[in-house]
Amino acid sequence: MNGSGRLSEDQLIARYFAPFAGEGAFGLRDDAARITPRDGHEIVVTVDAIVSGIHFFPDDPASSVGRKALAVNVSDLAAKGARPLGFVLSLALPDDWRPAWLEEFAEGLHQAAMSFGCPLLGGDTVRANGPFWASVTAFGETPKGTMVHRFNAAAGDAVCVTGTIGDAALGLSLRKDPLSAWAQEMTLEKRVHLTDRYLHPQPRIALADVVRRHARAAMDISDGLAGDLAKMAKASGLTAEVDLASIPLSAAARLALEADPSRIDTIVTGGDDYELLCAVAPENLDEFSAEAAAAGVSAISIGRFCKGDSLPLFSDATGQKRYQVGSYTHF
Amino acid sequence: MNGSGRLSEDQLIARYFAPFAGEGAFGLRDDAARITPRDGHEIVVTVDAIVSGIHFFPDDPASSVGRKALAVNVSDLAAKGARPLGFVLSLALPDDWRPAWLEEFAEGLHQAAMSFGCPLLGGDTVRANGPFWASVTAFGETPKGTMVHRFNAAAGDAVCVTGTIGDAALGLSLRKDPLSAWAQEMTLEKRVHLTDRYLHPQPRIALADVVRRHARAAMDISDGLAGDLAKMAKASGLTAEVDLASIPLSAAARLALEADPSRIDTIVTGGDDYELLCAVAPENLDEFSAEAAAAGVSAISIGRFCKGDSLPLFSDATGQKRYQVGSYTHF
Numbered sequence: 001m002n003g004s005g006r007l008s009e010d011q012l013i014a015r016y017f018a019p020f021a022g023e024g025a026f027g028l029r030d031d032a033a034r035i036t037p038r039d040g041h042e043i044v045v046t047v048d049a050i051v052s053g054i055h056f057f058p059d060d061p062a063s064s065v066g067r068k069a070l071a072v073n074v075s076d077l078a079a080k081g082a083r084p085l086g087f088v089l090s091l092a093l094p095d096d097w098r099p100a101w102l103e104e105f106a107e108g109l110h111q112a113a114m115s116f117g118c119p120l121l122g123g124d125t126v127r128a129n130g131p132f133w134a135s136v137t138a139f140g141e142t143p144k145g146t147m148v149h150r151f152n153a154a155a156g157d158a159v160c161v162t163g164t165i166g167d168a169a170l171g172l173s174l175r176k177d178p179l180s181a182w183a184q185e186m187t188l189e190k191r192v193h194l195t196d197r198y199l200h201p202q203p204r205i206a207l208a209d210v211v212r213r214h215a216r217a218a219m220d221i222s223d224g225l226a227g228d229l230a231k232m233a234k235a236s237g238l239t240a241e242v243d244l245a246s247i248p249l250s251a252a253a254r255l256a257l258e259a260d261p262s263r264i265d266t267i268v269t270g271g272d273d274y275e276l277l278c279a280v281a282p283e284n285l286d287e288f289s290a291e292a293a294a295a296g297v298s299a300i301s302i303g304r305f306c307k308g309d310s311l312p313l314f315s316d317a318t319g320q321k322r323y324q325v326g327s328y329t330h331f
Numbered sequence: 332m333n334g335s336g337r338l339s340e341d342q343l344i345a346r347y348f349a350p351f352a353g354e355g356a357f358g359l360r361d362d363a364a365r366i367t368p369r370d371g372h373e374i375v376v377t378v379d380a381i382v383s384g385i386h387f388f389p390d391d392p393a394s395s396v397g398r399k400a401l402a403v404n405v406s407d408l409a410a411k412g413a414r415p416l417g418f419v420l421s422l423a424l425p426d427d428w429r430p431a432w433l434e435e436f437a438e439g440l441h442q443a444a445m446s447f448g449c450p451l452l453g454g455d456t457v458r459a460n461g462p463f464w465a466s467v468t469a470f471g472e473t474p475k476g477t478m479v480h481r482f483n484a485a486a487g488d489a490v491c492v493t494g495t496i497g498d499a500a501l502g503l504s505l506r507k508d509p510l511s512a513w514a515q516e517m518t519l520e521k522r523v524h525l526t527d528r529y530l531h532p533q534p535r536i537a538l539a540d541v542v543r544r545h546a547r548a549a550m551d552i553s554d555g556l557a558g559d560l561a562k563m564a565k566a567s568g569l570t571a572e573v574d575l576a577s578i579p580l581s582a583a584a585r586l587a588l589e590a591d592p593s594r595i596d597t598i599v600t601g602g603d604d605y606e607l608l609c610a611v612a613p614e615n616l617d618e619f620s621a622e623a624a625a626a627g628v629s630a631i632s633i634g635r636f637c638k639g640d641s642l643p644l645f646s647d648a649t650g651q652k653r654y655q656v657g658s659y660t661h662f
Contacts, residue, residue, distance in 0.1 A: 090466035130461015135421035137468040
């Protein structure tokens, strides 16, 4: 190896990734991995990539990037009611990749894999003349036939969300403009909270069982509440109504909103929440919220699904609006 | 949509990919897919990416690129003794992507998925300022505990290969220099054969059961026979000896070799064969070859594994050599 990082792929794997390979990975010395679901269970699989300059800033901490690459996928598993089993990683390294950066990336990934109970099972690494690119395919298991879908919401179901909404989008605003007036008015603690929510999504693994028991439909909120609710409603052949005042906000987000009420749009349409959006039948709502609380995460109703095919309606005392899905989904 | 290809990701998926989604994909309308192995079976998972300018030429037919993205992964499954179940796709589209190219890519992938019995289960698509990048994670199933590994070869086992070796590497030479003297001396049919072997790898799915029944260790030959044999020998704590004259060659490769005997190095070290390399105990060799032939693919012994830790030795009447692994594996 020299200063520009000349390692064979085998050396690169052995140095950075083999230390946290799971049982079915055979030390990353084989061409494939093995996944053995428990009897009566099946596999849930999801894939999400993150790209430098699109899903993270080139100067975000590499360990945070590594953590996020896995977190966004484990978040999908939780939304489907699945327990994580492991993941495979496909990496494209830019021509100017630095060993120190990759080591830190791998360390963040390693910590996330341990924290999420989701070990590395295999991967592929190529060098390409483009941005750093990491695609994760993650596996979970559910009892057969119990995977929770995006498209099964029923008219009358409560629109439920976990945790708090909008923190990551506000954290991203802070990240882009740390010297803005509203940032200056906030305590350091609140600024750290928002930035941390952007950098370090918390996949709601603890809620996988609760979702499977009580949600008729579920998905994670990655592209903004408004856009993802529109997707769930459309997939279910419905629309939805949301009470803006009911959307759960952190103390920091509440302060940001008080400083500028128009910031509600950022909160509702910004991405990277990685909370869960669930359709819950009214008769299951109390149990759903109670069991989620017992698992350490709040989960509350903010509206309901109803018949219709328009975009979801968001209302407060001052009026109503329907959000167009953000342009970031366009190619 | 306009001329530069403005589609939402949902439209892009619905148009190009949903037509060949498998049963567990829920029409690609969910956030995850389901894989249900049969009772008593487990999942084998493999991941390989292909990048424009590295694994294929930007002007290779897009349908061939789509086919290859899946074929190189299904080849790994076959080498592990696994029957294909499906795959997920992670795509990075360059800023200047063209709908016509992507449509042709998807069509090649579609045909391959049908031909390999390996349906699309899900995916992720991002736009990135870099080369076209496609990463496939493919799933197969084997009866529990029967996955064939790379690292179990035993001293005395025969080194076996399927099909013919070196065609793709010669096809790549033709692709790079179609007007070279040796190319001109070949019939069109032979040139087409070699080029086709480079563009359209034939994963040996038909041999998965035979490999599982009779091979002690197996892997596919993707990085050249010499390099991959070195990997298998090293992983098994062994070395190997190969009789160069025994390596199975197509009529076209034989002609190319007669024109220039030094071309044996291209044949032995070139990549993209996507044949299988197997370690077979001497007492199983006859049955292995007979059952492979019955499945329509030749599989013969070209040498044997033996104790030692040097690189594999390749011998013919004129001498012996040990090949260094190609520099293409370096980062």
